[in-house]
Amino acid sequence: MSVDKRKVALVTGGSRGIGRAVCERLAAEGMDIIFNYNNGEQAAEETLALCKKHGVNAFGIKADISGSEACSRLAAQALELGGRLDVLVNNAGITRDGLIIRMSDEDLNAVIDTNLKGAFYMMREASKIMLKQKSGRIINISSVVGVIGNAGQVNYAASKAGVIGMTKSLARELASRKITVNAVAPGMIETDMTGCLSEAAKAKILDSIPFKEMGCAADVAGLVAFLAGEDSRYITGQVICVDGGMAI
Ligand code: NAP
Numbered sequence: 001m002s003v004d005k006r007k008v009a010l011v012t013g014g015s016r017g018i019g020r021a022v023c024e025r026l027a028a029e030g031m032d033i034i035f036n037y038n039n040g041e042q043a044a045e046e047t048l049a050l051c052k053k054h055g056v057n058a059f060g061i062k063a064d065i066s067g068s069e070a071c072s073r074l075a076a077q078a079l080e081l082g083g084r085l086d087v088l089v090n091n092a093g094i095t096r097d098g099l100i101i102r103m104s105d106e107d108l109n110a111v112i113d114t115n116l117k118g119a120f121y122m123m124r125e126a127s128k129i130m131l132k133q134k135s136g137r138i139i140n141i142s143s144v145v146g147v148i149g150n151a152g153q154v155n156y157a158a159s160k161a162g163v164i165g166m167t168k169s170l171a172r173e174l175a176s177r178k179i180t181v182n183a184v185a186p187g188m189i190e191t192d193m194t195g196c197l198s199e200a201a202k203a204k205i206l207d208s209i210p211f212k213e214m215g216c217a218a219d220v221a222g223l224v225a226f227l228a229g230e231d232s233r234y235i236t237g238q239v240i241c242v243d244g245g246m247a248i
Helices: 017-028 041-052 068-082 105-133 154-177 199-207 217-228
Strands: 008-011 032-037 058-062 087-090 136-141 179-186 239-242
Touching (some): 008 017, 008 068, 017 032, 017 041, 017 217, 041 058, 058 068, 087 105, 105 136, 105 154, 105 179, 154 179, 217 239
Parallel strands (some): 087 136, 136 179, 179 239
């Protein structure tokens, strides 16, 4: 495909983990990739190199998605670099776990600002661009925790359940223009986010997974690639778990 016909994907939090796997997979599908990161410059360089191996254009931008203005700037930069925006993957996310009786306002706000508001800001920007284009795919990375809940993650569950509500609502707003909005709900995936769990905590979680194993970032990226591609054109407003049966 000639360079100017390539699709352009914007992936938030593409420097590590699931976001990096998504960038690499969409690059392998022939899309130009623009991703952002918050602090991890070195990791971002590694993602860039992985994408460029597939012969596509790739750009990494430092931007904190918890702020509205930073998201507007990021979307504008992405549009300038890519010339269009076909796919938005809202992936950047954080955890600040703890039981509610000990959870600070700061832990609540940090998680809501990044996971929920960040996704909102990016969807608002992408919607404006995609409505003009009359095409686009928005894929939000939620979590099984937003579907079934989890003790010690009230803040995170609120953010991820909120992402599901936003997904369904925006899917209804954009469907007449054939723009799809779907959510992916990973279960327990091996990344830095889960790497900090104790062995005891991991063993307990594994026990609750019918597959009896953790997933990998590529498992999530495969579903994202499907939702970003032509075969999913008639699927919108859905929440699909990638969780080895955890949420059954
Ligand atoms: P991760 O390895 O911790 O990576 C998080 C990514 O998000 C990094 O690229 C990080 O950038 C970026 N990020 C964090 N805060 C940001 C901010 N304010 N602005 C911009 N970028 C920011 O996480 P992961 O495990 O891959 O998780 C990715 C997504 O999947 C998250 O939304 C998470 O909630 C969701 N998820 C993960 C699991 C799991 O088991 N791992 C399960 C369910 C859902 P820096 O490197 O610069 O900090």
